[in-house]
Amino acid sequence: MENQSRVFAALLPGTGRGSAGIEAEQGLEVRAAARHSPAGTRGREVQVAGTAEVCCPADRASVRVSVGSSKESVNEVTGSVSRRLEYILQAVRQHGISDKDASVRKFLHREADQYRMDAEVVVTFSDFEKMEQVCRVLLEKLDKSVCVGTPQFYHSAECLSRLRRRACVSAVENAQQKASEVSQLLGQTLGPPLLVREEETKEWRNEDDEDGGGGQGAAHLPYLPRIPTITASSRVSVSFSLRDKSRKKL
Known part of the structure; x- marks a missing residue:
């Protein structure tokens, strides 16, 4: 969606509030602390x-x-599975993946006259190239004795937080640019912000991730994992003070 803005300019004389300075606060809203001009007049604003x-x-x-x-004794089945688990973890470490990013689960049970042990290693990757390398090594070395699942992509909490902040900052930058153009049109100089409020935020998963990018003329490869994307939008309301260009500086 193309960036948009809605502008309201107010050139109203009044009493009780002068030009304002900014006091930084935590949260989605920043309000200005009022300062009274010597004449006691309210400053002109553009919203x-x-x-x-x-x-x-x-x-x-x-x-x-x-x-x-599956083996006839507990020691045999434990040893068989443990050797492959150790190789998997070793391959993960050799590619620079921390132990805290790999979790191991084991389950031993009996099937008729044999003991059955199933185990899995779940590895979290932030480097997708390393992920491909590890999967290739495991498939080449362990072949059919290992099952490597399809990667499950997701957004970390840190990534989503950065995304939301970027959307908000971009919306404020867009509003400031438009306010500057409006102030020039009115023969004014844009002053400091008086109020910044984030009024609406939205997030959604891009539809192309679900339909495989249909309509682009490219054949979808069923075994090629897709990296999902998320879009965040932000709508802000910003008020700036206005100064007359013709006013002489003191």
């Missing part, structure tokens, strides 16, 4: 509503690697 959209691909992926074995 702008701006919007912006920012898109971001997933920054994390988890891969589930599973192994299993």
Whole structure:
């Protein structure tokens, strides 16, 4: 969606509030502390509503690697599975993946006259190139004795937080640019902001991620994992003070 803005300019004389300075606060709204001019007049203002959209691909992926074995004794089945688990974890470490990003689960049970052990390693990647390298190594070395699942891509909490901030900042930048153009049109100089309020935020998963990018004329490869993207939008309302260009500086 193209950036938009809504502008309302007020050139109203009055009493009780002068030009304002900004006091930084935490949260979505920043209000200005009022200052009274010597003449006691209210400063002129321009009010702008701006919007912006920012898109971001997933920054994390988890891969589930599973192994299993059936043997006549507990020691045999445990040893068989443990050797492959150790190789999987070693391959993960050799590619610079921390142990905290790999979790292991095991389950031992009995099937008729044999013992069955199933185990899985779930690895979280932030580097997708390393993820491809690890999956290739495991498939080449362990072949059919290992099952490497399809990567599951997602957005981390940090990524979503950055996305929301970028959308809000872009909306404010857009509003400031339009307010500056309006002030020039009115023969004024844009002053400091008096009020910044984020009025609406939205997030959605891009539809192209669901339909495989249909309509683009490209054949979809069923085994090629797609990296989902999320778009965040923000709508803000900003008020700026106005100064007359003709006014002499003191």
